[in-house]
Amino acid sequence: MTEYSQYIDGLLKPKVQEPAVVLDLFAGCGGLSLGFEAVGFRTIGFEMVDEAVDTYNRNLKGKCYNQFLEVGFNYPEEENIDIIIGGPPCQPFSRFGNQKGMEDARDGFPIFIDAVRRLQPKVFLFENVANILGRHKWYLDLIVQELQNLGYIVEYKVLNAVDYGVPQRRERLICVGHRASFHFPAIEREKRTVAEAIGDTMLSPEPESKILTSRQDEYIAVYEKKSHCVNPRDLYPDRPARTITCRNLAGATSDMQRVRLADGRRRRLTYREAARLQTFPDWFEFSGTETKQFYQIGNAVPPLLAYKIAQQVKNTYYLEQKSEEYILQRNIPNSLFAI
Template sequence: MSFLSNINKTLKPNNSYNEIIVLDLFAGCGGLSLGFEAAGFKTIGYEMNKAASDTYNKNLSGICYNEKLTVGYKYPQADIIIGGPPCQPFSVRGIQKGIKDARDGFPIFIDAVKTVKPRIFMFENVRNLMYSHSWYLELILRNLKNLGYNITFECLNAVNYGVPQNRERLIVVGHKNNFSFPPKERKVVCVEDAIGDLMYTTPKDSKFLTKSQDEYIAKYEKASCCKIPRDLHPDRPARTLTCRNLAGATSDMHRVRLKDGRRRRLLHKEAARLQSFPDWFEFCGNETEKFNQIGNAVPPLLSYKIALAIKESYYNLCTQKISHSYSEQLTFLGGM
């Protein structure tokens, strides 16, 4: 099955397990929720950006509330909590104010776990949280462990899970049973697999790099000792897609080199596919808002495979509880 057929078929909301409620905090446009809905869960999202919450509500089965979360927020009862607290305080591309950054969402996430008491939770963030801000990660994990959870975490690269993009993210799962991350996959999906039908086209809304931009990029690549131009290469996975290199006209922007030598900025559909969004998924907002939603998202295909692993852990825990309860009943009856 081709990459495009796979994501269009696999990544569709599936209500077969909709009795299990998943809260998605800092939900963005719903990349994480889409993976969980495709795995059969029911989602409820919370997102402060209006265009992103509109996108979520347009495409997913669950509802997304356009609200800014705070410590003490009253959530409905749920079985699982997921989310991506804003990564800007910890990103190598940012100022890295960390805990001092007003956008730090970890106190909110920890408070939600403490209040709702889900059976399992999961959050994702930039890999730099494991390095430059490792002391803060240790503090976060200590607080979550103190709430009675076992913690399993790993830095996953989306390219190892069928996504045509090198994208490393820290994934942390809190559970009360055993949990294992999905195994890496052998097949690497490349740019051509995802956008081969689009990357050499020039639709009416195409935007081309100017001569001065080409010259600026050439200076940037020379200064950074870049041996291979940072255009998209059809026989390789893409570089990490971010808000900055999608929405901004920067030296690092993602672009396609056409066969006539011109370079074109990515189309929204191309960027979305490289993030593993299916073609039926529609983004709301203006051009910049759409690119920002795509750049901020968790690749839905990666989310789907993590969701399947979480589902296995969830049902193993339920089975153990039922088995334990049954054993207690037998012990009680034997003592009568």
């Protein structure tokens, strides 16, 4: 283990102690939920992928349900759900997909908005690809307007995980709704590196099955020449990693995540190395085949980034609580609070 991985292992252990419950829609394997449990919230997750549900339930204190969500779905009424979070599937907006946006059957935003409308949480948060600010900006504007119409102040910003202690350059749009005040986490000056995360394993040739063949090396060389790469796209120990994705982990593509060994050979990452670069603790166990594990890791929000955001959401949640107490004490109609 590296000193950094030991730090992550301790920091991100669930410490459930808050009365509020966090509802995580499209929860995946629990990267976002893990950050919220590490700051004290209990979570309830909903996810369709069997292996991701099993991973969530093996590692988090909360419960994840293997359930297809739709508009009008009946969420647990007995739970004290005060916060809703989630990552509506990003494929409709990703620059690597067909970019069908709201015409894509996987668009989860109507479900997310419906949940906010019916449960009226004190705070909500969703994340998505930064590319939604491009050709789909009109749709983001529509989403924001719908949420504002429910009485929330809605703010969004593109955050790069590398600015918050994650050893990886990864941009995501974070959108938060509240009725009090919210501050995005402050950018950190120190940038974590690949060596800090996987320096204890990255120069090991094991497992041999991941060593690139000469044919793969030739294929990568052609790709890098055509794309005018100044430097080979290997992982460099003194820099943060490139964005971890399902595609560049699970597939033996020209853009695959790889390390260069001392003898000049290159190999693909193990799932454990990929998990560390995403800031999953070493104790976090993934279910399914290696490919399924790679997909869970690549789709996840880095738990450390989630933790930093969750700290700010927690502050907002308590501001909401104080505002409601003030209204009750002054006997001010609740309608005045719903701005």
